[in-house]
Amino acid sequence: MAESPITARGSDFAAWYQDVVLQGDLAEPAEIVKGCMVIKPNGYAVWELLQRELDDRFKAAGHQNVYFPLLIPQSFLHKEAEHVEGFAPELAVVTIAGGKQLEEPYVIRPTSETIVGHFFSKWIQSWRDLPVLVNQWANVLRWELRTRMFLRTTEFLWQEGHTAHATHEEALAEVLRILDIYADVAENVMAMPVIRGIKTQSEKFAGALRSYSIEAMMQNGLALQAGTSHDLGQNFGKAFGVQFQNQQGRLDYVWQTSWGVSTRLIGGLVMSHSDDNGLVLPPKLAPTRAVLVPIYRKEEERGRVLEAAHRMAAAVGAKVDTREGLTPGAKFFHWERRGVPVVLELGPRDLNAGSIVLKRRDTGVKEAVPQAELSARLAAVLAAMQADLYRAARARLESNTVLANSLEEVESLLGEVTAEKGGGRFVMAHLKNDPMCDARLKEFKATVRCIPLADAWDGPGKCILTGEPVERRVVIAKAY
């Protein structure tokens, strides 16, 4: 595909995002399937790295991977009243199979709590069977009206964890353990700072007692819900009859949790670090960490440069771009757009000087490094880049977080914000966890992102809408 210019962030953030995703070989819209995308090689490779980071942590915490069917009998969704209300408008329904009209249609899973509930009821009889800690990597489908690649697509890839416990206390500990894993991967792998919090009752998962989330701030100041962990209480246990005999010999319903992150994270990654030259990837999620571009003009330089290039690249695990018929400039441009953290340049002059040029993607800074020191310097530059990207994102989050003490103030701070124009912020205000309060914010398209778990601000105060006392300020923002 030909490479075209990238829209500047400042002129149209949404167009910039689309350009970065396309030119970064991350994905492209699949216009022939409503709201879907094709995940391209660079995008899928980032997803594989993210999967590995997450999966290792889930397994270390005792979870096992399994796989449940894609199709769910339609009646299953109706067993939990809030759940069906939340998901019914977004379902894709299979009504014909094997050439025949089905007696009971199937829905394509929008999430799997219902089918998991069915199987938990078969697997769990006694406290000895608990906890059950399973996870699946799967595709799900939600028929969304407005879609954007990675951020909201009708089909997306995710992991969904499902656990069952003997007590509410244990389930809650699991919910928070997973929230910590999500925050750890977001901050220490994606270099994307997040706020951990509780969703308000009107923003919680359909069927949960309470939902927890991590919320990140994109470069345009909009919030992105980057992962959720749900305390399902006994809601699905009761809907699907998941009962167990407890240690006292009495029958009780299990306490369940569910939690997920999806390919949406890749959208968050793009909008956290990329720039007007295209994709910027933190080194820990870069499928290719370094590429070496050999430079030669005359045929007699070629052999010498290529020999040294391959030798040095092999020593540091870099890829050599040996493509013929492309200028070095075209190669630099190519790797820049794909977010490769470090590009190395090696030409006859560098060879004579015993050095090699190293260019860092985020800062654009070039330096000549003695060849003997390349390995150590490359490792140091990658580590510095990982840390700097996090620091920059953290500084942006902090400088765009402001306090507000009235609804008017919140509206004046957020009312004009759009995904395209940017200017978003996290507005911290005292607000009651009541659907009436959420509804007022919706008038200017803002939402409560979460009630933070930790109070980094000024403690209790009076709700800006009802005047009732609330424990702490909540995060209000415009969001994806």
Added chain:
Amino acid sequence: MAESPITARGSDFAAWYQDVVLQGDLAEPAEIVKGCMVIKPNGYAVWELLQRELDDRFKAAGHQNVYFPLLIPQSFLHKEAEHVEGFAPELAVVTIAGGKQLEEPYVIRPTSETIVGHFFSKWIQSWRDLPVLVNQWANVLRWELRTRMFLRTTEFLWQEGHTAHATHEEALAEVLRILDIYADVAENVMAMPVIRGIKTQSEKFAGALRSYSIEAMMQNGLALQAGTSHDLGQNFGKAFGVQFQNQQGRLDYVWQTSWGVSTRLIGGLVMSHSDDNGLVLPPKLAPTRAVLVPIYRKEEERGRVLEAAHRMAAAVGAKVDTREGLTPGAKFFHWERRGVPVVLELGPRDLNAGSIVLKRRDTGVKEAVPQAELSARLAAVLAAMQADLYRAARARLESNTVLANSLEEVESLLGEVTAEKGGGRFVMAHLKNDPMCDARLKEFKATVRCIPLADAWDGPGKCILTGEPVERRVVIAKAY
């Protein structure tokens, strides 16, 4: 789940298979979704090991992973006449989404050649864009009438590779390269010997020019098609307008391949090695290679045994079964059914003797090993088991392969064979690659499994049905 007896292979092979799968914690039927299963933790862990082995080889051969949409516009399937004829009867169709009847229904992918063809036509313009070598790990759906866990389920997990090339020669080299990767994984990882061959015209993939497969023999003598690699010719290129400008500046259609293996391989693994005591896994595909069961009767022995157990297990990467309230016998039984290759036993007497008992799953042989030699001995036993399982399966394949020189002979060898009773074989006969010939075999439910790539038998001969000369004997068998 309570553990029940396993049916003997000799009395009912099909019931035995189902018991091994259930008791081995590999999968269970999802009776509420027609023909589907839940892949349980042990089964999914085997799949993850298989994925790793395959994926590493695909990537080493230059393939990149991508992800295409689950849903395909129904009209796409009609663009390739043979393809739609082959798959139409098995489709699941989405007719409602987002609460509305769809103008054009979508089918859930039974395989992705059509949607891949659509995108290849967007991605490929010039010979410089070729080859395109992509693969996806995905779920697919085929509405089958008779299903068996892993072997044939309406939904299954697989990988599907799709490539486009400038010449037929290159495409054919790719088809065979992949067939070799499949055979390598089957033989050297799964310990399952296979025959590489070409499918007859009536058994080829719907839409392919020619299909290649690897065929394995199960313990009941039935054949299992374990992987296929298709030479698609220019069929999909023409159907989807995938044209490129070749080096001579002329427009041409690309030459495509597609290839896949699925969770069916796990069924093949079970039916290759397992026994009347349950699952037997080759060490390379065992999620847990060794478990140590500590043995103590008196409370004062407990600490000493457990301390040594954890120390020794950690040194060799074994898991320690510390579950309380279970006898050592119950633990041995538990791990045996799950196919753990080696179980270690350690009690006070072993401690006093400075030894540890090692039991190998496939032979049941126990030996006392000096503790200092455990690591080396365990590695040697695992390697021997991997090699022995392959040798045994190879010997079975060879001793159950017979020649036949007439249709009557073929029928008398295969006519009475069933999956339940066993007694199957590979019957080698000269047969023309002609749908009329395949049809005659179907009268007694046998099929041509493949025309082997290499001739290990007696060369050319006359077709047992038409009398026409054919190059070599084909493999005829009853199959899953």
